[in-house]
Amino acid sequence: MAEEVKLFRTWSTPFALRIVWALKIKGVEYETIFEDLYNKSPSLLQYNPAHKKVPVLVHNGKPISESYVILEYIDETWKETPLLPEDPYERAMARFWAKFGDDKVFTSIFGGVFVKEGKEQEEAMVEAMENLQFLEEELRGKKFFGGERIGFVDLALGWLANLISILEDVAGLKIVGEDKFPLLSAWMKDFADSPIIKDNWPPRDKMIAKFQALRDAKLAAAASK
Numbered sequence: 001m002a003e004e005v006k007l008f009r010t011w012s013t014p015f016a017l018r019i020v021w022a023l024k025i026k027g028v029e030y031e032t033i034f035e036d037l038y039n040k041s042p043s044l045l046q047y048n049p050a051h052k053k054v055p056v057l058v059h060n061g062k063p064i065s066e067s068y069v070i071l072e073y074i075d076e077t078w079k080e081t082p083l084l085p086e087d088p089y090e091r092a093m094a095r096f097w098a099k100f101g102d103d104k105v106f107t108s109i110f111g112g113v114f115v116k117e118g119k120e121q122e123e124a125m126v127e128a129m130e131n132l133q134f135l136e137e138e139l140r141g142k143k144f145f146g147g148e149r150i151g152f153v154d155l156a157l158g159w160l161a162n163l164i165s166i167l168e169d170v171a172g173l174k175i176v177g178e179d180k181f182p183l184l185s186a187w188m189k190d191f192a193d194s195p196i197i198k199d200n201w202p203p204r205d206k207m208i209a210k211f212q213a214l215r216d217a218k219l220a221a222a223a224s225k
C-alpha cells in the first residue's frame, strides 16, 4: 500500500516548520494542507480535538499532534538519518533541551521581550539572556546541537534562527549577537544555510510583516488595559 502522509500547518508557525524539515531530511513525500487558524477546517478539529492546533501529521489516516510527539514518531517510523541520538542518556538530554527551548527560551522571548516595552522589556531581556546562555554552553565544541549534523534539538530550536533574525527589523531587538553569543550566532547562520533547511524557509518579507502586525496588536491590547 502506498503511504499517505499529510501535514496540516500554517505557512509561518515555527512548530510546523520542525515537521517540514524533519520530513524533508527523511525524504518522506507528503501533502500539505494550509490552515486558516481564524477559520479552522473540520478536518483539523477532527484530527486534533484536544488542542485544535497545528501542526498535525496524518499518516495513513492516523493523526498525530504536538510537534515533539510528531518528530519522535517520524524518527521511529522512517529510520534513515536519525534525529535523536542512540544513547538513552543523550536522547533524554536532547528532549530536555528541546523542552527547555519551548518552556523557557521561546516564552521569555515571544511572551516577554517581543511584546513588552521599556522597563518590562529590559527585565524580560535579562531573563531571555540567561536562558540563551544555557544554549550557548550546550553548543560548546559542536557545530550543531546534534553534533556534526542537524538533529532533534536543532529542529526544535530552528525558530531561533528563523524568528530571532527578523526581530531586529520588527522591534529593533538584537537578541543574539556575535558579541554575546558567538556560538549561537554561528549556529543560527549554519542552520539557516544548511541544505534542506534553507529551501524550506518562510519568505522573510512575509515574516516581518506578520510579526510586525502581531507585535502592534499585542502592544495595543496591553495599552488599552
Ligand SMILES: N[C@@H](CCC(=O)N[C@@H](CS)C(=O)NCC(=O)O)C(=O)O
Pocket (backbone or CB within 6 Å): 013, 014, 015, 037, 052, 053, 054, 055, 065, 066, 067, 068
Ligand atoms: N505545543 C504545540 C504548539 C502548537 C501551536 O501553538 N500552534 C499554534 C500556531 S503557532 C496554533 O495552532 N494555534 C491555534 C490556536 O491556538 O487556536 C506544538 O508543539 O505543536
